[in-house]
Amino acid sequence: MKALKCRECGREYPLTANHVCEFDFGPLEVVYDYDRIRKSFNRQAILARPQTMWRYRELLPVAHEPTVGFQVGFTPLVKADRLAKALGIRELWIKNDTVNYPTLSFKDRVVSVALSRAKELGFTTVACASTGNLANSVAANAAAAGMKAYVFIPSDLEQGKILNSLIYGANVIGIKGHYDEVNRLCAEIAGKYGWAFVNVNMRPYYAEGSKSMGFEIVEQLGWRIPKHTVVCMASGSLLTKIHKSYQEFIKLGLAGETDYHIHGAQATGCSPISTAQKAGLDFFKPVKPNTIAKSLAIGTPADGFYALKVLKETGGSADDVTDDEIREAIKLLAEHEGIFAETAGGVTVGVARKLIADGKISAKDSAVLCVTGNGLKTLDAVNGHCGHPREIKPSLREFEALLAAEDHSLLNA
């Protein structure tokens, strides 16, 4: 790491807990010394390291060895042949962060970076504004690191996501409002207390953690950048960081330069970025979210401008899906690949299905879908939409009667 730099005006700042340019409020980003990194960071060095996100440590913003979340990342990249057939595309891969360690979402990537850096900067209390997954990850990783945690969430979140923060002993504060309101409050709180707010004053470090998902995709595909990558968008940060990860691997010679497209997925009930993309605009209009995809329900996406820029630069597209389409897509992924994703995963798969049907992703191509969180956390979203178990007495006769009523081919098999 060399410095923090404003993405708008280029002013540089020291590597402290600071996320915003004093001059124009532009977001700060970590600057690396790529010439120095190039000297020792190569495929051989990476392959010799443990299979976690920290095998790309030179491109992650910590000064020393990480102290939080050594085991995070390197989730499976699943070749999804059955889903490929169902969606009508030649080759399909699922980057499966539903099984990320320890809290079953991609947020463990950003939190291990943010907390490792927070420790380096001397913080003992960490905090976040969250739609759920981030809160879970901050709570768990802070507990393991012996740090105090405050997590702020909209009070109407899924029960699973609330319990998954409480269990770790974190201070969970439910805000009567949607995420954008939680965010606004946290921006005010963050300035007041000496806490490391992972997505406020620690944001430049935090956001870089998302790149590890892209690094892994490239390595797992045999050091190849996929032609198409579909990413769900809340603030739009993950999408921009996947793009950055591909760019950095090209810059460092770890992957060949190639033509690739990054596509964005949103829920129709909160689609400021996809709406702007479809209208050909390079700015978005904030919205008030109303969707079952609560983890994506950010009406004022902080990285929306940059996400639109990446979509444009890579020739990608964007679309959005309704609540019913999200549930259908969750089932489609589960029934074809045995992967149970949360609502955001349903958004990614549902939008990919649309983009393939519309020819925006060619049926002859190969695509990677980034599935970012686990369905066990959003059971409420699908409860009542995937049938019920048939109940019978423990009697062979009742079982056979049930089979006979449903499927004659199974009798006398």
Place this chain on the structure above:
Amino acid sequence: MAKNVRIPTPLRKLTNNEELIEVSASTIGDVITELQSRYPGIKERLLDESGAVRRFVNVYVNEEDIRFLQNQQTKLKDGDEISIIPAIAGG
């Protein structure tokens, strides 16, 4: 006719570390002008060259984003609380 403006950390160097500033202006646009006259330099932090609120600056009146109201024309009444907040990442 007092309204309070909550100043975010990155701008407090300009306001002598004042966090809460009382203003009398009757629209958001006028609030910015009033702040500029008292704390020179603050206007260019908030507005771009065309006079629009910078894209990473969010302004709220009593917890409502002014983009859902009438932007800089948003009218203010006594006791309103105005917050200026940098955009932050998700979630």
